[in-house]
Amino acid sequence: MNQTTNAAVITPxxxxxxxxxxxxxxxKTIEAFPDDKLFTYSIGGMRPFSELVMEFIDMTGPGITGIQSGEWKKFGEDSRPKPATKAALLARWDEVTELLNSTWPNIKPERFQERELAFGQWDGTVYWSVLYFIDNEIHHRGQGFVYLRSLGIEPPPFWNRQ
Amino acid sequence: MNQTTNAAVITPxxxxxxxxxxxxxxxKTIEAFPDDKLFTYSIGGMRPFSELVMEFIDMTGPGITGIQSGEWKKFGEDSRPKPATKAALLARWDEVTELLNSTWPNIKPERFQERELAFGQWDGTVYWSVLYFIDNEIHHRGQGFVYLRSLGIEPPPFWNRQ
Known part of the structure; x- marks a missing residue:
C-alpha cells in the first residue's frame, strides 16, 4: 500500500x-440520444440514460469537491430540480466539467493515497474513489450504447476521447 | 507529461x-449467463457476450505480454480455436488471470510512462494502453449487464470486486 517510486504509473x-x-x-453519447428517448427509453427495467447521467453528475461534482476539501454531502443531495431537457442536462454537464478542471489542481498529490469516507458512507482510498467514479460512468455509458444501438442509432466511437 | 512526485496516485x-x-x-458476469445465451444472445445487432469476452482475453493476455516484453503480436492472433462452451471460456479466462499475475511483477515501474505501439498499431503511453484494456472491459461488460437484465437475470453487483 505504501510503496512509492519515482516512476509514476500515472500523474495527477x-x-x-x-x-x-x-x-x-x-x-457525445448524451447528444446522440433523441430528446425524448434520453428521458424515457429503457431496456429490461433499467433507468433511462438521463438518470444514469444524473448519477455521473451527482458523483463527479460533489465527489471532486469532497476529495479536495474532505467535506462531504450525502450522495444526491442537490436541491436544484433535475434537468428536464437535453439542453439543460448538457448545461449541467458542462458546469461539472469546469468544476472538475478548477478543483483538480488544488488536490494535494499525497491525497490520492489517503483514506476517506466518500459521501460520508463509502470507505476507501481516494484513488479508488476516483477510479470508481470513472468506472461507474464507463459502465453505465456502455449501457447507453446498447440503448442507442437498439434504437438504430450509431453511438460515438469508444476510442475517441477528443 | 514528465512530472513525477514521491506521492504515487496509484502504485503498480x-x-x-x-x-x-x-x-x-x-x-461472475460470464457465469450469470445461461450457457446458450452466452454465445447467441444479442441486442441491436451487437456481438454476443462470449465474443466481447474473447476480445477482453485477446487484449489482456497478449497485451500484458507485449507491455512487459515490448514484443507484440497482431491483435487477435491466437491460433487456438475459440472456446465453444461456458466452461471452456472460463478456463481460458483463468489462464489469463494467471498470466497477468505472473507477468505484472516483471514490468519495470518506469515502463508505464514509456511510449509503445500496442499490438503494432495503437500508439500511446503504456499506462494509457493498460487503462484502455480495463475500460474496454468495463464498457462491454456493462453491455452484458443489459443483455442479462433483458433476459430477466440479475447481474452481479457492480461494486463487488471480490
Missing part, C-alpha cells in the same frame, strides 16, 4: 485528462 | 489489484 494531470476524455465521450 | 500493485478486481466481476 494524466488522470484528469483521462477522466475528462471519458466525460467528452459521455457528452 | 494497486493497479493490478484494480484490474483483477474488474476481471473477477467480469468472470
Amino acid at each position: 494531470e494524466q488522470l484528469l485528462e483521462h477522466w475528462q476524455g471519458h466525460r467528452k465521450l459521455t457528452r | 500493485e494497486q493497479l493490478l489489484e484494480h484490474w483483477q478486481g474488474h476481471r473477477k466481476l467480469t468472470r
Whole structure:
C-alpha cells in the first residue's frame, strides 16, 4: 500500500485528462440520444440514460469537491430540480466539467493515497474513489450504447476521447 | 507529461489489484449467463457476450505480454480455436488471470510512462494502453449487464470486486 517510486504509473494531470476524455465521450453519447428517448427509453427495467447521467453528475461534482476539501454531502443531495431537457442536462454537464478542471489542481498529490469516507458512507482510498467514479460512468455509458444501438442509432466511437 | 512526485496516485500493485478486481466481476458476469445465451444472445445487432469476452482475453493476455516484453503480436492472433462452451471460456479466462499475475511483477515501474505501439498499431503511453484494456472491459461488460437484465437475470453487483 505504501510503496512509492519515482516512476509514476500515472500523474495527477494524466488522470484528469483521462477522466475528462471519458466525460467528452459521455457528452457525445448524451447528444446522440433523441430528446425524448434520453428521458424515457429503457431496456429490461433499467433507468433511462438521463438518470444514469444524473448519477455521473451527482458523483463527479460533489465527489471532486469532497476529495479536495474532505467535506462531504450525502450522495444526491442537490436541491436544484433535475434537468428536464437535453439542453439543460448538457448545461449541467458542462458546469461539472469546469468544476472538475478548477478543483483538480488544488488536490494535494499525497491525497490520492489517503483514506476517506466518500459521501460520508463509502470507505476507501481516494484513488479508488476516483477510479470508481470513472468506472461507474464507463459502465453505465456502455449501457447507453446498447440503448442507442437498439434504437438504430450509431453511438460515438469508444476510442475517441477528443 | 514528465512530472513525477514521491506521492504515487496509484502504485503498480494497486493497479493490478484494480484490474483483477474488474476481471473477477467480469468472470461472475460470464457465469450469470445461461450457457446458450452466452454465445447467441444479442441486442441491436451487437456481438454476443462470449465474443466481447474473447476480445477482453485477446487484449489482456497478449497485451500484458507485449507491455512487459515490448514484443507484440497482431491483435487477435491466437491460433487456438475459440472456446465453444461456458466452461471452456472460463478456463481460458483463468489462464489469463494467471498470466497477468505472473507477468505484472516483471514490468519495470518506469515502463508505464514509456511510449509503445500496442499490438503494432495503437500508439500511446503504456499506462494509457493498460487503462484502455480495463475500460474496454468495463464498457462491454456493462453491455452484458443489459443483455442479462433483458433476459430477466440479475447481474452481479457492480461494486463487488471480490
